[in-house]
Structure formats: structure tokens, C-alpha cells
């Protein structure tokens with residue numbers, strides 16, 4: 001039962017058949033609590049929506065200027081936050097189900113509704129949309145906190161060790177740009193961004209002296225440096241990330257010809273995100289200043305990855321990296337935080 005003092009629900013009825021529209025108006029008047037605006041075409045409904053607020057849309061699926069799922073998609077694009085219910089003809093239950101898969105909250109079958117059914121269906125659709133909105137907001141908030149936590153962890157390493165200051169952040173910037181160039185899914189790019197930000201986390205276990213010392217390291221010291229891939233992966237192994245972050249960290253020094261470490265994996269045995277990190281990592285390292293040497297320049301970095309494309313580095317990743325740098329130059333690295341992948 002609706003609160004009698006609640007403001008009326010503003011319903012936009014999109015229906016080209018005046019008889020059907022009148023029937024719905026009559027049923028909703030009987031149920032009570034609705035303020036109905038009737039439009040008889042998709043175009044006039046969209047024009048009305050552009051100027052007016054609405055709580056729910058009831059949409060006929062055979063309009064003069066739109067039929068079937070195209071009508072649903074057009075209405076969802078025009079009013080993505082508004083709950084949408086479709087009105088289908090008799091025997092069109094399948095169409096109704098399809099509409100729900102296209103993002104509608106529910107469907108009604110013409111000629112088979114009484115006032116109670118139609119009223120309740122609309123109220124539940126509004127409720128369902130509100131829950132969906134809250135869920136999306138909660139997910140976005142959780143992702144934001146996760147990213148802030150990952151950045152804090154990333155910064156911890158960089159505070160301890162100026163050698164890596166900004167390195168992980170810049171690798172993340174380049175890796176995201178490469179991932180986007182390769183057309184990877186948004187979710188994969190979010191994971192790549194996260195993994196890149198902490199890919200050197202295991203260096204927390206390496207004495208800074210080993211990382212900053214110019215010249216060659218002893219074999220024992222080099223082994224300790226190389227252990228950072230495995231140590232970093234072990235640190236995050238217990239975190240239930242929605243991406244293979246531990247594998248990205250563990251494999252970012254693997255090379256497709258099997259000459260990398262720690263496992264000497266080859267080709268596709270290395271996950272795509274790690275193949276991207278490998279390229280972004282080496283380009284950033286060569287083109288950045290180091291405490292013991294100035295930058296070798298972006299051209300030297302590109303020469304390195306191009307020379308070893310197909311042997312050490314994934315050639316597709318190299319091509320994407322070269323294209324990204326050709327388009328953006330050094331601007332791909334900036335002092336700001338990495339560009340947020342679209343989902344974050």
C-alpha cells in the first residue's frame with residue numbers, strides 16, 4: 001500500500017495506440033498515486049524527457065518511429081537512470097524477457113493486466129532500479145577505496161626507495177595506454193593499472209643499496225634483486241583481487257623467448273598483462289633519470305623494445321607501445337596520477 005501523502009509517481013507513457021493508452025490511464029487512476037504524461041512516439045517522448053523529470057517510463061515496443069529492442073536501447077540511452085517497463089502484445093512474453101536482458105526492469109503484457117498488477121509492477125520496477133543504482137554506487141566506492149589502498153602501498157615502496165620514485169606510477173600510465181591501444185576490455189585494463197602500480201612491490205625486500213648502486217652487482221646481490229618478482233607476488237597472493245595481480249607481478253620480468261625470470265616462461269605461458277608490463281617497465285626504466293645516470297632517452301627505449309620485438313618482447317605489445325609513444329611522446333608519462341581506466 002502506498003503512503004497516501006507521498007508525492008505522485010511521474011510516469012511517462014509512450015504508446016501510439018490511443019485505446020491502449022486510455023486503458024492504462026484508467027487502470028492507473030484506479031490504482032492511484034500516478035501523474036501520467038502520454039506521448040505517442042519515441043521522438044516526442046525523448047523530447048519531453050530532455051526537458052522534464054520522470055520517475056518511470058512505460059514503453060510500447062511497436063511505435064511508428066521505433067520497434068523492438070532498438071526502441072528499448074534508444075529509451076535507455078535517453079534516460080539511463082530511469083526505470084523502464086515495456087508493454088508487449090499478447091503472446092510476446094519472449095520479447096518481454098529479452099527487454100529485461102536489455103536493461104528494462106520489467107514487462108507487462110497488453111490486455112492481461114488489472115489495476116493491481118500494473119500498479120505493483122511499476123512500483124517494484126522503481127524499487128529494483130533504486131537497488132541497482134545503490135549497488136553500482138557501492139561497487140564504485142569499493143573500487144575507489146581499493147585503488148587508493150593500492151596507491152598507498154605503491155607509495156610506501158617509493159618513499160623507502162627514491163630509485164623507484166614515480167616508476168610504478170609511470171609504468172601504470174604507459175601500460176594503460178598500451179592496453180587501450182590493444183583494445184583490451186575495460187575490466188582487464190583496470191587490473192593492468194592495479195598490477196602496474198605495485199609491480200615492484202617485492203623490492204621492499206631488497207636493500208636500497210643494491211638498487212641504486214652504479215655498475216654491476218655481484219651474482220648474489222643480483223639474485224636478491226631478481227627475487228623481487230616472486231616476493232611481490234607472494235605479498236599479494238592472499239588478496240582476492242578480481243584480476244590476476246599476483247601473476248602480473250610474478251611474471252613481469254619473464255621474456256617470451258624464455259630468457260626471463262623467475263620461471264623462464266615462454267610465449268603465451270606469460271599472461272598478456274605481464275607481457276605489457278614487461279614492455280612498459282623497460283621503456284620507463286630506460287627513458288627515466290636514475291640516481292646514477294641521466295635518462296637515456298625515449299629513442300633508446302624504443303630502440304631496445306623494437307630490437308627485441310618477437311624475441312624478448314611480445315611484438316604486438318611493442319607495436320602498440322611504439323604507436324602510443326609516436327602519438328604522445330614523453331607526454332605519456334606525466335607527474336599526475338595515471339589516467340583512470342573508464343571503470344574506476
Ligand SMILES: [Fe+2]
Nearest residue numbers: 199200252253
Ligand atoms: Fe621489476
